[in-house]
Amino acid sequence: MKARISVSFLIVWALFTLPVAAQPAESAGPQPVSSPALVRGDGFPEPVFELPASALTFQPAADSIRFTVRESDGGETFYPARIKSVQVPTIQLKKPDSTRLYAVVIDATKSVPEKQFKESIAAARSLVEAMPDDASMAVFRINGKPSRLRNFTSNEKDLLSTLKKVKRTGKVTRIYDSLFFALKETSAYAKKRDLPVGGLVLFTDGRDEGSYLTEEDCIEIAAKGQDLQIPIFVVLNGAAKNERLFKRMALRSGGELFQKTVRFEDLTQSEEATEETATPEPSSDKLQIRYASLMPFWKAWPGSTIHVQAYYDDQLLGGASYEVPGLQAFIAAHPVLFLLFFVVLAGVLASLVWLFLSVRRKQQAESAEEPRQEERLNIPDAYGDVFIDMRDPRNNPPAEPGRMIESEDLPLDESDDPSSVKGRRRFEKEAMTLNMKEKAYVVLQMALKEAPAYDLGVLIKKQRDLNRLDHRYDLFLDETYIGNSPSATLPVKDHALSNLHAKVKRFDKKYVIFDLGGRAGTFLNGKKLLKPMPLRSGDEIRMGHTMFIFKGERG
Structure with a gap:
């Protein structure tokens, strides 16, 4: 081993x-x-x-x-x-032409107060007037759905005229859809003409009634702008509840957030700073x-x-x-799994060793002593009318020393004469009674031999009504009589049962059930009870309309 x-x-x-x-x-x-x-x-x-x-x-x-x-x-x-x-x-990419594109997005819904709307238009006009000659600008409007009012152009008069014609229409603001549309249109125009984009400028009061702008939306828009290399600049007019989201979106895309107005120099400075931080020394x-x-x-x-x-x-x-x-790296990848494997392996080995030692001890104990089954049963003194143990000195007292029992000491009756008819009948009756007691003794011995030992036996009465709780009866008496009579140890209200229908008897922690001859009979695990039978935990006992479950408890 x-x-x-x-x-x-x-x-x-x-x-x-x-x-x-x-x-x-x-x-x-x-x-x-x-x-x-x-x-x-x-x-x-x-x-x-x-x-x-x-x-x-x-x-x-x-x-x-x-x-x-x-x-x-x-x-x-x-x-x-x-x-x-x-x-x-x-990555060293090709430097495009110096001409840059700028997209202006105006929030022109009626949800924007008139004062803030006029301030946004004024700030956009100032931005157009400060636009350098090498820049081109387009105007987009938010009014329920995004739309482009003026395509990219460097003509200042056309841009100012377009901004002057912008009116507040619609009641629903969709900032996410509008920014996505403006980014897409600007990127397509820039790729078609191979021009760089200076940025996208959003003028808004920060309220979004249509798409309910969330933090995930801002992160997605910022990622889109970063992919297309289009920084987003936000100009807020008024105290916006979600100012933090707009600021995070602008900074994450490479832009900035401004209050009420923005200068063109701020856009170019942010662009230069982005280029400086975006081109670090290559580390790999x-x-x-x-x-x-x-x-x-x-x-x-x-x-x-x-x-x-x-x-x-x-x-x-x-x-x-x-x-x-190798296996070492595999263990490092799954340490918990292998720890569990070693614990289980150690448990299996310990169980095998314990089982081997237990079998050896049992074999040594069986070879050292001879089993005495009759002495181990520890049968009680008397069992009523079931049988009488004649080995007990109380049931068979010895004769007095020096005294012989003779026939003349006993009263002589006509029925004692074996040759008479009454004597033969009495002899046959006594022989039959002794034979029945002997058979009952053997049957009980077999039942006790098969019965497991429990510290406490319990009968659980099952209720036919599922809404009612089952009843528990502890079998702490040596004899427990079950029947319809109030005098029974365990009375049951069932007219199909006899007054004393069955009996459960305890023999040194072993439990045996007897049928006392009721009309309805007693059934153990679906089989009719014809002799004393041992009880095991989980056995089903049915009599009449009543069913019990026997439970044995240890410890």
Whole structure:
């Protein structure tokens, strides 16, 4: 036994101390063809996805929320990973023409007070008048649904005329839809003519009755502006309840928030500051994404191939694959699972040792002493009319010393003569009675032999009405009579039962049930009771319209 346990521990130790080297595999599985990406899996469960800077056609932001990594074992199911850190390289993009585009969005709904609306128009006119010669501007309006009033132009008179014609119409403000529309139109115009965008300027009182602007909406708009490289500037007229959301949206997109008015110099200064902060010294010539793998353990065994795909927002960056390293790294990825495994293994080994020792002790105890079943039963002194133990000296007293019992000492009767008819009948009756008592004794012995021992027996009377609670009766007496009579130990209101219908008797923590000859009979677990039977926990006792459940309690 000890040798087997030692060999088992040696095998487990060898498996856990022989790591398998992690090697980056070629791109395979569900991923782009000829992808230059690579995954270094030697740090599993925290691999590193790498993509050369030459494979990027745009400048990604150093925001880990924008990146997504998904893993698969080759099937159709992908498991998202948890991003730990992102290292973004600097991408040298082509510098476009110096002419810049600006989009002005006016909140012109009737929900804006007239005073604030006039202030917004005046601020927009000041911005147009200060527009440099190399700038081009478009005017958008919010009045229930977004619309473009004037396309991009550098003609100051046309822009001022357009702003003068803007009137308050509509009652519902949809800031999210309007900004999304303006960003989309501005980006399309800029890409078509290969022109840079200086920014988008929103004039509003900050109230949004239509879309109920939320923090998620502001983050999404800011991300859209950052992707399109269009900073958003917000000019608030009045005390807006959600000023914090507008400020966060503006700063996150690269713009700023102003109160009542804005100067054109503020837009260009913010643009220069954004360019300075957006072009740091390159720290790496490749994109590196370190993430924590969340693949299920049954799909990421040591040596298995894992396919990886990396995304920036919804754009696929590339794909690669790697092999899960040795068992040590696998344990580091799932420490709780292996701790539970070792606890269960230790419990199984301890149980086997305990079982082996218990069997050995039982065998030694059985070989050391001979079983004496009759003495272990500890039968009580008397059992009424069921049987009489003639081995008990109280039922069979010895004769007095020196005195012989002779026939002349006993009264002689005609029925004592075996040759007479009365004598034969009396002899047959006594022999039958003794025979019945002997059989009852044997049956009871068999019942006691099969009966388990309980510290307390309980009868639970089941109610036919489900809304009523069951009744519990503790069998603490040596004899418990069940019947319809009030004199019964356990009276039951059931006209189908006899006055004394059945009896439960306790013999040294063992319980036996007797049928006392009722018309309805007594049934134990669906079988009619024809002899004393032992009771076990969970037995079902049915008599008449009444049902009991016997429960045995230990300890």
